[in-house]
Amino acid sequence: MSKKKFKDTTVGQLLFGAASVINPTLGNVLQGVTSPKEAIEAITKSDAPAEDKVKLQQIIFEQQNKEIEAITSRWQADSMSDSWMSKNVRPLVLVWCIVVFSFAGILDSIETIPFNIHETWNDTFEKVMMAVILAYFGGRTTEKASNIFKQK
Known part of the structure; x- marks a missing residue:
C-alpha cells in the first residue's frame, strides 16, 4: 500500500481548496508541496499579502490540531x-x-x-x-x- 500524496490527504484537499478561494496565486504556489511543513514554507516565501498567508497557515494548524485531537480521543477510548x-x-x-x-x-x-x-x-x-x-x-x-x- 503506497502512502497518500499530500494533495490527496484531508489537510491537503482543505488547503488547496482554501488557497484557491483566498488567493489563487497561493494555490499556484502550493502545487508540488508534499507536506504541511513544505506548504507553510511555500506560503511564507510567496508574494501574497500577509493577511492571506496568515489565513492559510491558520487553516493548516487548525486541521492538524483536529487530527491530533482525533488521535487523542482514540487513545482515550483505548484506555477506557x-x-x-x-x-x-x-x-x-x-x-x-x-x-x-x-x-x-x-x-x-x-x-x-x-x-x-x-x-x-x-x-x-x-x-x-x-x-x-x-x-x-x-x-x-x-x-x-x-x-x-x-x-x-
Missing part, C-alpha cells in the same frame, strides 16, 4: 476499554523501544563485541524513540488534562 491489550499497548511499546535501543547502544559502544549500528539507522532510531516518547508522554498529559476539564 476493558481490553488489557488496548490499555497497555503504548506502555509496552515504550518499554520495548527503550530496552531494545538501550541494548543496541550498549552493544555498539563495547569495542570487543563486533556489533555496529550502521550510520543510516541512527536517524531512524532517533525519530522512532522521539515519536514513541512524545506520543506516550504527550498523549498521557493530554488525556489527564482532558479528564480534569471533564470533571469540572
Whole structure:
C-alpha cells in the first residue's frame, strides 16, 4: 500500500481548496508541496499579502490540531476499554523501544563485541524513540488534562 500524496490527504484537499478561494496565486504556489511543513514554507516565501498567508497557515494548524485531537480521543477510548491489550499497548511499546535501543547502544559502544549500528539507522532510531516518547508522554498529559476539564 503506497502512502497518500499530500494533495490527496484531508489537510491537503482543505488547503488547496482554501488557497484557491483566498488567493489563487497561493494555490499556484502550493502545487508540488508534499507536506504541511513544505506548504507553510511555500506560503511564507510567496508574494501574497500577509493577511492571506496568515489565513492559510491558520487553516493548516487548525486541521492538524483536529487530527491530533482525533488521535487523542482514540487513545482515550483505548484506555477506557476493558481490553488489557488496548490499555497497555503504548506502555509496552515504550518499554520495548527503550530496552531494545538501550541494548543496541550498549552493544555498539563495547569495542570487543563486533556489533555496529550502521550510520543510516541512527536517524531512524532517533525519530522512532522521539515519536514513541512524545506520543506516550504527550498523549498521557493530554488525556489527564482532558479528564480534569471533564470533571469540572
